[in-house]
Amino acid sequence: MSSTQTEDARETRVVQKRRRRAVRIAEQASGGITSLIVKITLIAVIDALSLYALFVSLAQQQWIVFAVILVIAAAINIIYFKRGWLPAKYLAPGLIFLLIFQIFVIGYTGYIAFTNYGTGHNSTKQDAVIALVQSAQDRVPDSPTYDLTVLDQLGTYSFLVTAPDGTVSIGNDTTPLHAVDGAEMSGGKAVGLSGYTALDFEGILQHQDEISDLAVQISDDPNDGALRTPDGSSAYLYVSTLVYDEAAGTMTDTTTNTVYTDTGVGAFTAEDGEQLMPGWSIPIGVDNFTKAFTDQSIRGPLISVTIWTFAFALLSVLTTFALGLFLAIVFNDMRMKGRKFYRVLMILPYAFPGFLGALVWAGLLNRDFGFVNLVLFQGAEIPWLTNEWLAKFSVIWVNLWLGFPYMFLVCTGALQSIPHELTEAATVDGAKPFAVFRLIKLPLLLVSIAPLLISAFAFNFNNFNLIYMLTEGGPRDAAAGINVGATDILISMVYKVAFVGASRDYGLASAFSIIIFVLVAIIAVISFKQTKTLEDLN
Amino acid sequence: MTVKTKPILAIGAMTAAAALVLTGCSAGGGDEGDKKDGSTTLTVWVDADRAPVLKDVASAFEEESGISVKLVQKDFGKIQEEFVQQVPTGKGPDITIGAHDWLGNFVTNGVVQPIELGDIASDFQDVAVTAMSYEGKTYGLPYSTENIALLRNTELAPEAPSTYDEMVQMGKDAGSEFPFLVQVGEESDPYHLYPFQTSFGAPVFGTKDDGSYDSEQLLLGGDGGIDFANWLAEQGEAGLLKTTVDGDIAKEKFVSGDSPFLITGPWNVAPAQDAGIDVAVDAIPSAGGEAAQPFVGVQGFFVSAKSKNALAANEFLTNYIGTKDVQVELYNVGKRPPALTAAFEEVSSDPITASFGKVGAEGVPMPNIPEMGAVWQFWGVTEADIINGEGDPAELWASMTSDIQSAIEG
Numbered sequence: 001m002s003s004t005q006t007e008d009a010r011e012t013r014v015v016q017k018r019r020r021r022a023v024r025i026a027e028q029a030s031g032g033i034t035s036l037i038v039k040i041t042l043i044a045v046i047d048a049l050s051l052y053a054l055f056v057s058l059a060q061q062q063w064i065v066f067a068v069i070l071v072i073a074a075a076i077n078i079i080y081f082k083r084g085w086l087p088a089k090y091l092a093p094g095l096i097f098l099l100i101f102q103i104f105v106i107g108y109t110g111y112i113a114f115t116n117y118g119t120g121h122n123s124t125k126q127d128a129v130i131a132l133v134q135s136a137q138d139r140v141p142d143s144p145t146y147d148l149t150v151l152d153q154l155g156t157y158s159f160l161v162t163a164p165d166g167t168v169s170i171g172n173d174t175t176p177l178h179a180v181d182g183a184e185m186s187g188g189k190a191v192g193l194s195g196y197t198a199l200d201f202e203g204i205l206q207h208q209d210e211i212s213d214l215a216v217q218i219s220d221d222p223n224d225g226a227l228r229t230p231d232g233s234s235a236y237l238y239v240s241t242l243v244y245d246e247a248a249g250t251m252t253d254t255t256t257n258t259v260y261t262d263t264g265v266g267a268f269t270a271e272d273g274e275q276l277m278p279g280w281s282i283p284i285g286v287d288n289f290t291k292a293f294t295d296q297s298i299r300g301p302l303i304s305v306t307i308w309t310f311a312f313a314l315l316s317v318l319t320t321f322a323l324g325l326f327l328a329i330v331f332n333d334m335r336m337k338g339r340k341f342y343r344v345l346m347i348l349p350y351a352f353p354g355f356l357g358a359l360v361w362a363g364l365l366n367r368d369f370g371f372v373n374l375v376l377f378q379g380a381e382i383p384w385l386t387n388e389w390l391a392k393f394s395v396i397w398v399n400l401w402l403g404f405p406y407m408f409l410v411c412t413g414a415l416q417s418i419p420h421e422l423t424e425a426a427t428v429d430g431a432k433p434f435a436v437f438r439l440i441k442l443p444l445l446l447v448s449i450a451p452l453l454i455s456a457f458a459f460n461f462n463n464f465n466l467i468y469m470l471t472e473g474g475p476r477d478a479a480a481g482i483n484v485g486a487t488d489i490l491i492s493m494v495y496k497v498a499f500v501g502a503s504r505d506y507g508l509a510s511a512f513s514i515i516i517f518v519l520v521a522i523i524a525v526i527s528f529k530q531t532k533t534l535e536d537l538n
Numbered sequence: 539m540t541v542k543t544k545p546i547l548a549i550g551a552m553t554a555a556a557a558l559v560l561t562g563c564s565a566g567g568g569d570e571g572d573k574k575d576g577s578t579t580l581t582v583w584v585d586a587d588r589a590p591v592l593k594d595v596a597s598a599f600e601e602e603s604g605i606s607v608k609l610v611q612k613d614f615g616k617i618q619e620e621f622v623q624q625v626p627t628g629k630g631p632d633i634t635i636g637a638h639d640w641l642g643n644f645v646t647n648g649v650v651q652p653i654e655l656g657d658i659a660s661d662f663q664d665v666a667v668t669a670m671s672y673e674g675k676t677y678g679l680p681y682s683t684e685n686i687a688l689l690r691n692t693e694l695a696p697e698a699p700s701t702y703d704e705m706v707q708m709g710k711d712a713g714s715e716f717p718f719l720v721q722v723g724e725e726s727d728p729y730h731l732y733p734f735q736t737s738f739g740a741p742v743f744g745t746k747d748d749g750s751y752d753s754e755q756l757l758l759g760g761d762g763g764i765d766f767a768n769w770l771a772e773q774g775e776a777g778l779l780k781t782t783v784d785g786d787i788a789k790e791k792f793v794s795g796d797s798p799f800l801i802t803g804p805w806n807v808a809p810a811q812d813a814g815i816d817v818a819v820d821a822i823p824s825a826g827g828e829a830a831q832p833f834v835g836v837q838g839f840f841v842s843a844k845s846k847n848a849l850a851a852n853e854f855l856t857n858y859i860g861t862k863d864v865q866v867e868l869y870n871v872g873k874r875p876p877a878l879t880a881a882f883e884e885v886s887s888d889p890i891t892a893s894f895g896k897v898g899a900e901g902v903p904m905p906n907i908p909e910m911g912a913v914w915q916f917w918g919v920t921e922a923d924i925i926n927g928e929g930d931p932a933e934l935w936a937s938m939t940s941d942i943q944s945a946i947e948g
Contacts (some may be wrong), residue, residue, distance in 0.1 A: 060628075084679030119908070122647040131648025131843045145656055202604060203577045208849040221647060230654035230852040276650030368782035386724055386781070386926075474724060476919045483915050499619070503911065 015151040015184060023084070044082055047073060071098060106517075113288055113510035117281045119503040121266045125280040129244055132251060132268075132276060136242035140225050143237035147189040148229055150204055151196035151209055157207065159216045159227055160198075161235050162190045176217040177227065204232035215240075223254075242276075288511035301484040301493070308392070308517075309489040313460040316399045317453055323400060324407025325445075329437070332415050343412075350405030358469035361398045386475045388486040395487050399466055403456070410452055414445045457527075458520050462491045490516050542774035578850050580607045582839075583621070583634040591867045599858050605850045618643065625649040625842050631853065632845040638669040638836040641677055642908035650677050651843045653852055658860055666877035668749045669836035669903035678838040679855040680877035681868050685834045685898040686803045688823065692816045694798035702734070702825035706778065709798050713914070718799035721788040722781050726921035728914070729904075730801055731770075731779075732833050736902070738766040738826030742913055743905055753909040753946060759939030767924055767935035769825060781922050804873055804894055819893035821900070832897065833904040836877060837920060848851035925946035 007521055050073035057066040076096075079088045115121075147162040151170070158172040160183060168190040169372055171177035184192035192198040215226035218237060225239040243252045251260040251268045260268035260276050267279025327346060331339050349357065364371045365384035373382055384394045418441060426436045467473055473488035473496065483496050490512065498509030581794045584592050589611050596607035596853060610631060612620065618640045626649070636644075644650040652675040659667055659676070666680035688705075690698060693767035694712040699705035709717025720730050728735075735741075740762035740821035744755030758764075783791075793813045796891040800806065801822060810817050822830040839859055841851045865881035875895035876882045886892040904910075920938035 087857055119643065120646045122622060122649070127626055127844065128648055131651070134651045134843060135645065135673075135677075137652065138674070139654070205605065205847075205850055208578070209846055212848040230656075230849070231856065232849050232853075234656060236654055236656065277646045366787075368780060368786075369787055472725075476725065503908070504622075 021211045040251050076361040085281050109510045113514050114283055115281050115507050116266050116284045117507045118505040120277045121279045121281045128278045128280040131278050137238040138241050140237045148235040150199045152199050153196050160190050171216040287509045297482050301482050305488050305493050313457050315396050316460040317457050319400045320407045321405035323404040328409050328411035346408050347405050349401055352504055354402050355465050357402050358466050362470050385471050390473055391487050414448045418444050454527045464491045467492045547849050553586045578605045578847055580850055581631040583610050583612045583631045586611055587764055591871050593817050596858045596862050622647050625844055630842050632840050632847050632851045636840050639904045639906045641672050641906040645672050646908050649843050652677050662877050665834050666836045666902055670838055678840045680836045680838040682837045682874035683834050683877055683898050684874050685832045687897040688932045689800040689802055690796045690818045692818050698820040699823045702823045705823045712798045714797050716797035719788045719792050719797045720801040721785040722779055723784040724781050726918040728917040733822040733830035734825045735766045737824040737830040738762040739828045740766050751905045751907050753907050763930050767931035770924045771931040779925050819890050821897050832901045834898045834901040835904050909946045913942050916941045
């Protein structure tokens with residue numbers, strides 16, 4: 001017992017000594033005056049920038065951004081000015097980048113998935129009200145154009161207008177238009193009035209916000225309409241067909257007297273369910289997710305597309321790996337002449353941009369004019385891209401062409417790292433070449449290649465470029481009620497939901513993205529667990 | 539064994555600095571509406587083609603009014619999406635260039651505001667102002683119109699055909715590979731086939747009194763529509779319409795002299811002329827007896843709903859972009875017929891432009907109501923199925939109509 005205690009004590013002493021030495025070394029290393037100046041300058045730059053960003057976010061009232069910047073800036077200052085904390089000094093930059101490029105993006109997508117952000121629900125309620133009131137201005141039919149001079153009296157703006165018949169009147173937002181005498185005239189247009197300052201164009205521009213919002217009633221009755229100006233030099237008569245009641249939070253259509261209220265669906269809604277567009281974006285909880293799984297028109301395609309996505313990703317990995325491995329083994333044989341030349345040839349599809357590759361293949365596979373049908377099949381009209389099953393085959397075929405060189409490369413590398421002695425020993429023991437391959441080479445290969453196969457699977461799972469360039473997800477079944485084709489994979493379906501067609505639905509698309517993320521993550525975790533067993537070989 | 543922390547720490551601090559710059563960027567600051575010493579800046583989104591012209595216009599405008607104009611170049615195809623997304627953040631432009639069929643989407647999202655053309659509205663072609671209007675209000679200042687017409691290789695077909703059958707006959711007599719060409723594609727191309735559809739009296743939507751489209755009246759499923767569907771099946775059977783002929787192939791074949799006719803827009807005139815083909819432009823011949831009206835697309839400028847410079851923006855559009863000289867300049871860049879009548883008359887000395895403009899004047903504006911999206915979704919695939927003979931044309935057409943109807947009703 002006692003002996004172990006003394007040993008323990010000795011050990012802690014040794015450990016302490018080591019730690020002290022490490023601290024000394026670190027201090028010496030970071031103690032130079034130049035590095036101190038560099039450090040202070042950089043921190044100063046960061047602090048200046050974050051102060052600027054803080055002011056901007058304060059002005060924009062972006063509280064979350066404000067808080068995040070504040071926390072990050074404070075953390076940086078503490079980490080780099082405090083003595084010690086060496087690990088933090090190394091880790092901080094990486095963590096900050098992780099926060100911005102990964103956590104923020106995923107978090108924001110997650111947030112969108114729980115809103116109804118999309119066409120018609122694009123912004124805030126305030127913006128929707130502004131836009132509705134703006135576009136509810138109806139110009140009174142056959143009303144004349146009034147010549148206008150904007151007058152300023154101690155910050156209150158008035159319209160001095162000259163009607164086509166020459167009458168001069170004045171009014172502002174509290175006083176309706178009334179005739180006025182003694183105005184300064186110039187070329188038949190009233191240009192000034194004593195007691196007021198006439199604004200020139202420059203002056204109008206400086207206050208254009210107020211002036212473009214100014215509505216001067218033409219009479220005591222608000223239903224007769226009001227004068228507004230689009231350019232500061234002429235005024236037109238408008239009636240507003242929508243009135244916003246701020247206190248009640250309702251919109252009233254003055255022509256039909258329908259009252260639209262905010263019923264919590266993100267748009268002003270009448271009693272009969274009619275909605276005024278634009279609405280605004282609101283959080284709607286898990287509605288998008290329930291819609292994805294329960295809405296009949298989405299659920300059916302979602303299931304078939306999910307199955308095809310798995311099939312496509314799996315088949316792509318298997319075919320490319322099989323072909324790549326086969327070629328790698330063939331070109332790894334010493335008896336082969338001109339291996340270098342063949343290897344270069346093999347890499348070519350890999351050097352060709354996948355984007356273009358898919359487009360070129362789409363041309364080659366055209367039913368009437370494509371090289372494949374015209375030349376290889378003597379003019380047979382094989383619908384490579386327009387028949388459901390042939391299109392699926394074509395997609396996998398083209399992906400094989402694009403993908404096998406990568407597998408060929410990594411397999412070549414892995415094969416060359418397997419020691420020769422192993423195969424020789426096996427041959428001496430009387431193993432057949434295939435047995436050598438199956439029992440020795442392949443397991444050793446898989447140790448280093450399995451993670452690459454998983455990443456290839458994840459890549460193909462979201463291989464949007466290939467699908468979109470080759471078939472655009474088609475052929476589409478005209479009978480299906482939703483724009484989804486036979487070769488659509490999940491990601492291209494998401495793209496169509498979010499960016500193609502009549503209405504954009506970013507909320508639903510984000511929900512899909514999260515579902516895809518979860519799927520890929522689960523598969524990756526399971527597969528990596530499986531590959532652990534391979535590593536036990538070594 | 540010395541630990542070299544200096545460079546690593548420096549790099550670490552630098553990356554942290556970069557990271558913070560990025561967060562600063564993401565916090566963002568409104569880049570418009572900053573009024574420094576009374577000067578106003580208009581931010582205008584333009585595409586690369588029209589930027590040079592607008593540069594001159596902008597500097598002239600600045601000289602005269604003191605309003606500086608900042609041009610931001612955008613890819614035309616991305617403008618719609620970005621405008622809808624950026625206006626609500628307050629970082630969007632004051633004005634953007636755009637196509638009129640985006641308008642329904644813009645209004646539904648509340649990102650544009652009406653503009654008042656006032657007395658100059660009558661100076662524009664009616665079809666252009668109608669296209670730029672939505673629910674009775676004008677939202678955009680039009681600058682050019684665009685539509686398809688019949689391109690004719692005068693060497694192979696000296697005369698313009700008056701009916702579809704005559705055109706096919708002339709094409710067969712010319713002995714070229716194709717009697718006539720129109721791009722169809724695997725999911726068909728309703729835009730290019732629309733003149734034939736209207737010649738059977740089957741427009742997509744009915745119109746209200748003010749010329750705007752009425753989404754309540756879906757007319758393409760009527761008797762005329764069924765006739766058109768049957769006609770499509772016949773042409774598909776006869777091999778005159780092929781879903782394998784996409785835009786590239788159609789252009790390619792016409793340019794290499796394999797067909798006397800190509801139904802296409804102004805964008806294919808230059809390639810044909812470069813290939814030494816003497817091109818004439820005629821009206822699209824009718825297949826169903828009524829007038830063959832193509833869709834007219836109108837390009838113009840929209841004002842953001844959240845612009846703080848509404849007056850300046852209006853001034854710039856109506857008194858600058860809406861003037862003859864600017865419209866002529868814009869025409870010289872894109873060769874699209876100007877929307878302003880006076881400008882169009884000035885450039886009508888060019889027979890190609892004049893003919894395209896003449897065909898367009900008889901055309902109908904492409905619907906700008908959002909319900910059109912539901913139509914596009916089913917229209918093309920159904921046409922493709924009919925042309926490929928995959929079912930009874932009348933049934934396919936009828937089921938398409940009911941699909942569209944239910945999609946509109948949502």
